[in-house]
Every structure is written in C-alpha cells, then in structure tokens.
Amino acid sequence: MSKVVIITGGGRGIGAATAQLLAGQGYAVGVNYLKNQEAAQSVVSAIRAAGGRAVAVQADVSNEAEVDALFEKTQQALGQVTHLVNNAGILFTQSTLAEISTERFQKVLTTNVMSAFLCAKAFIHQCQGPGAIVNVSSGAAKSGSPFEYVDYAASKGAMDTMTKGLSLELAGQGIRVNGVRPGFIHTDMHADGGEPGRVERLAPQIPLKRGGTPKEVAQAIVWLLSDEASYVTGSFIDLAGGR
Ligand code: NAP
Numbered sequence: 001m002s003k004v005v006i007i008t009g010g011g012r013g014i015g016a017a018t019a020q021l022l023a024g025q026g027y028a029v030g031v032n033y034l035k036n037q038e039a040a041q042s043v044v045s046a047i048r049a050a051g052g053r054a055v056a057v058q059a060d061v062s063n064e065a066e067v068d069a070l071f072e073k074t075q076q077a078l079g080q081v082t083h084l085v086n087n088a089g090i091l092f093t094q095s096t097l098a099e100i101s102t103e104r105f106q107k108v109l110t111t112n113v114m115s116a117f118l119c120a121k122a123f124i125h126q127c128q129g130p131g132a133i134v135n136v137s138s139g140a141a142k143s144g145s146p147f148e149y150v151d152y153a154a155s156k157g158a159m160d161t162m163t164k165g166l167s168l169e170l171a172g173q174g175i176r177v178n179g180v181r182p183g184f185i186h187t188d189m190h191a192d193g194g195e196p197g198r199v200e201r202l203a204p205q206i207p208l209k210r211g212g213t214p215k216e217v218a219q220a221i222v223w224l225l226s227d228e229a230s231y232v233t234g235s236f237i238d239l240a241g242g243r
Contacts, residue, residue: 004078006030008061009088011040013187017214019043021222023052030074031056061088061115071122084123086116087136091152093194105151112155129174132225135163139183139240167234176233178224183240184211207242
C-alpha cells in the first residue's frame with residue numbers, strides 16, 4: 001500500500017525538513033500550513049521537482065472543522081492517509097508564569113495539544129492500520145522552561161502523556177504512536193519567543209556545544225514512522241544535544 005503522510009506545520013523548520021526526507025523515502029506528503037503559503041508551496045515544488053508527490057493544504061489545526069477538511073483534501077489529492085506527524089506548534093515571548101495571560105495559556109494549549117488530539121482523531125477515522133503517528137514534543141516537557149514559557153512546556157508535557165495513552169489504545173490495530181523531544185534547533189521559533197539568537201546563547205551549556213538542525217530531528221521522525229521501528233511504540237527520542 002502506498003504511504004501518505006500529513007505533516008502539520010510542514011512548510012517551515014522541522015516540518016519542512018521532515019517533508020523533504022519523507023518524500024525522498026517514497027511517501028506522498030500533505031504539507032499543512034497556517035499562514036505561510038509561500039513556504040509550504042516551495043516545499044511542495046521541491047518535492048515535485050524531485051519526482052515526488054505532495055500537496056500544500058491550508059488549515060488551522062486547532063480547529064476541528066479545518067482538521068477534518070485537511071484530511072479530506074489530502075485523501076482526495078494523494079490517497080488514504082497512513083502516517084501523521086503532529087508538528088505544528090507555537091510559543092510566545094519569554095516571560096514568567098505570573099506574566100502569562102489566561103488567553104495566551106489557552107492559545108498555546110489549543111494550538112499545541114488540541115491540534116494533536118484533533119489530528120489523531122481524524123487520522124484514526126481514515127486509517128484502520130497499519131500506520132504510524134509521531135508527535136513533535138519538546139525537551140521543555142521535562143525542563144518546564146522556567147522564566148521562558150511554562151505554558152509551552154505544559155503543552156508538551158500533555159502531548160507526551162497523550163502519546164503514551166494513544167500508543168496503548170492503537171497498538172492492537174497496528175498503529176504505532178511515538179514522540180520526539182527536540183531542543184535548541186535552528187528554526188524561526190526562537191524569534192517568536194523574542195530571542196532569535198537563543199540557540200547561540202545557550203550553545204556553551206549544551207553538552208554537544210551546539211544547536212541542532214531541523215534535518216537532525218527529521219531523521220528521527222522518519223525512522224520512527226518507518227518499518228525499521230516496527231517494534232517501537234509509546235517511546236520518545238530526545239534530540240537536544242545531551243540535555
Ligand atoms: P517553526 O519554524 O516556527 O514552524 C512552526 C510551524 O507550525 C509553521 O509551519 C507554522 O505554519 C505551523 N503552525 C503554527 N500554528 C499552526 C496552526 N494553528 N495550524 C497549522 N500550522 C500551524 O517551528 P519549529 O521550530 O520547526 O517547530 C516545529 C515543532 O517542533 C513545534 O511543535 C515545536 O514546539 C517543536 N520544537 C521545536 C524546537 C526548536 O528548538 N525549534 C524545540 C523543541 C520543540 P506557517 O508556516 O503557516 O506559519
């Protein structure tokens with residue numbers, strides 16, 4: 001059976017690197033984006049230029065109707081979805097918990113956790129198995145991200161718990177569910193936190209003494225989705241240079 005993957009937030013950063021690698025492995029790729037159509041379209045164009053199959057689909061993955069439409073459109077364009085990467089995520093300006101507004105906390109939870117829940121539900125409706133899901137969590141789930149973004153860290157902790165529970169629910173039907181926990185990866189996300197140079201600042205404190213690349217995270221995601229990881233479910237790979 002042909003492999004069809006949806007990557008949420010697949011137009012930039014870790015999602016874009018994952019889209020490229022999976023296309024190279026023969027997956028047809030649904031590249032979801034929220035606002036940056038140009039970035040998503042350029043990922044799709046690169047995949048098509050290399051002979052692969054891909055489609056860019058706009059959807060806010062924190063919205064149930066838009067998630068359902070994302071799965072419907074991807075199925076129509078590429079075939080039944082067999083794999084899912086819950087990658088879309090946001091964070092806001094570095095601050096203490098006391099400075100975080102209720103609205104911000106809700107927005108972060110809705111975008112980072114509710115999206116994974118909604119996409120997993122839509123996936124289960126379309127894929128009876130075999131198949132695989134990878135949830136892109138964060139090292140923040142373990143560190144708690146004090147003085148930076150406890151809201152974001154809490155959302156990733158919830159994602160890890162959901163990964164574990166869902167992996168056990170779906171194991172019997174041959175759908176594996178795993179997580180990756182990146183940290184200090186060179187993407188646009190740190191600018192959203194108000195510090196574009198955050199990775200460079202923290203590099204001396206990282207055991208491997210440098211930040212990671214989106215491709216280094218993507219390689220772990222690709223492996224977890226692949227048949228090479230056929231006995232792996234409910235597991236997590238930390239990709240944070242030893243932190
Ligand atoms: P990024 O470069 O900022 O990309 C984020 C992506 O998420 C963008 O493609 C964006 O779409 C998409 N997105 C945001 N909200 C969305 C929504 N509501 N619906 C659909 N798409 C949405 O970030 P990144 O660093 O690659 O992060 C990817 C994942 O890795 C996130 O879950 C993040 O928490 C996690 N992570 C990153 C790091 C790191 O150091 N970079 C560390 C730990 C974990 P548009 O392109 O349309 O804006």
